[in-house]
Amino acid sequence: MSEYETFMVFELDDSGEKKRVSMSKEELESNLHPDQVFVIVCEDLRRIFIWKGPKSPVRKRFISSRVASELQEELRKIAAFHRCKIVSVDAGDEPTEFLNAFRLESMVITEKMEDLRYVRNIERDGLAQQGSVVQEPKSASKPQVEEEYFSPALKETGTKVLASSFKPTPSSPRAKTSYKQPQTTRSSPSISKAPSISKDQQDKIKDKILKTEVPENHKRLNLILGHTLFAPISKTIKVFGKDVEETDWEPIKQVPAVMIELNNHMLRVYFDEKNGIVEAIEVLEREEGSEQNSAPKSKAKKNIPKKKPVIKKTAPKKKPVARKAAPKKKSPMTPMPDKPSSMNKSSGRRSLPKIPSTED
Template sequence: MTEADYDYFMVFQLLDSGERERLDIEEGEMQSILHPEEVFVIVKEEIRRIFIWKGAKSPVRKRFISSRVAGGLQEELVKEANFHRCKIVSVDQGDEVVEFLQAFNLESMEVEDRLQDMRYVRNVERDAAGGMGEVVDSTSGTSEAEEEEYYSPALEELKRKGVDVEAEMTAPQNNKTTTKPKKATTSRSTRPKREPRPRRKTGTSSKIDKGSLIKTVLDTEVPSDYQRQNLIIGEELYGAVSKTTNVFGENVEKTNWELISSVPEGIFLLKDYIFRIYFNPDEGIIKAVEILKDETKSKMEKSNLEMPESGGKLSKQILDLDSPEGYKRINLIEGHHLYGATTKSVNVFGEEQEEIAWDLIDSIPKELITLDDHLFRVFFDSEKETVPGIEVLKKGKEKNNPGTSTNSNPKKKESEENGSSKRRNLPKIPSGEN
């Protein structure tokens, strides 16, 4: 493959021969191709990850060599495509890690049948992955030692066929890649038709207990003169819903925090709000964003900005927009992920120049950060009923960088005048009451 053949998102199907076959699919089609008998290597350079997705009934041989294939691809992308070094993450069907589901907005797949020697397979995979930089779940205890002695019928079958398992795990990666036409992945005429597997809805992640998370946020003290307005978990918006019940002639009012099913459309500018961001430092993700409002100072108005017609990744669309006058872009929040500007000094023929790139931040030292002197642009998607992005801005001059447009464009020009004398009825963030 040449550098022009690489994309920031790529999916490779692992073949029985050990070669990888690239599939021509979009990110939105991921759920449809994941099959219990297949193994896929998925590249998402934007978040610096190479995922190895392993179906519950995928052949033992494919599972054995998947780490080697992913490791070879990791090196190839760095050397040939000048990609960042992506971390390899192992993903098992039915036990998917949080960032995998969130990265592609997927639902976790229920597993009805597993390979009878799955315990053996996982032990061998763990040993092999340890030397290749792959992220795997590790457990301790005597049960692990016992599992390593587990008899593997599938392994014995491979040996009878003359397959050298040790050689398969240590052989150098064959970089040969074939390309499979789009839609060909959905045709499985050589296999008997299967009924669709039941799936459980995960929303953001099966590992995030939203009820417990909401309780943690609600138990956190609110600053004086402010009230809790909304809560965002992933891309889902939550609000306080008041319910009145008549009990023996008396009205009893109760307030619950529930998912808001109807959100506005477009970009909204929030000024003099407090945003509190709850992090999971161990996973390097944002658990929730809490929005606090001052009844007298806080202002929210809809922007006349339009998202670029070119489409593409949300982060790129947002970074292509002009910042409000007098403000500079500080951070960008997409679901559970936080992005920030990284300044790099580059020496060009003796002259030092600065380059600014927007990178995923996965090293977060604090569990709670309060932003009380920033401007926020919130991006709503009424069709999907989500909040896909939040832009964090602060007073200052925006530097000329890949995330900032230097050319004036009438469609993208921000006409919001912060702190102006204009007064009008401003739309409110929905509270959850329809």
């Protein structure tokens, strides 16, 4: 039982035995041949598809329903697998679910088996007894028979004229337009038709997110992969007698019914560049201690008084002392010449008597 995987392809032999074929979802399109019958197990979608080629033998088609039901019972006994629904797929008339799951286009059928309607009825009766739901075939539209035109004037004429040859001529000739069936083109993956993510893809995306470093003072709260919400679950394991705590990310089965608004949370979005879609969303939460430690620091800074700028007094500039110039030496005066003796004569005036001083 351990050899089974989430995606498997089985080919049916003429004897009715199934043989497993190793191929991926991308290789499925190139291996669908008109003369083969495949039983495709897609556990992610909980479906078992029976793909029948247009030229496949009747025996293989009849045995395929029995093989699919046996495979359904075997997988149900495994705990990791869910109960898968059996869906019959005819080439050229594929359901939209099958085309979107593997991103395929409808196969163009040029030749069909004559007993195809008989084979479908047998398979439908067999699957209906097992309780599986099978899509009803589309009823073939009956071709419209052209009514012959008959005029009462033909009775009066004796000539033999074919009634079908007399047809009303249209007033203006209309060109016949042939309506071609629109070709189905492979559309780019959209949100409404995007296939569900498999477990292998979920594990790869989770490893990619968990390897990314978490910002400082933050911790991971939840992960959103596709339409699934994941949460951390702590488990305690004993290793050599010591308790070791491990954290596993598991999907949440019951989500809240109301809308939730996130405050003070950080979101990181991961993209798939090839398909152009959102791959995952990571929800980060701020740790409790980081907010308390940051608050007092900001308050302490506000309470510190600002220091007044110290103004340095500049010493008064000394005025330059003007040096006194040395006194100029007076040039010696020229001595007066002696008076001539002629000028020493008395002028004829009487000299005044000397007044005695007290000192004498």
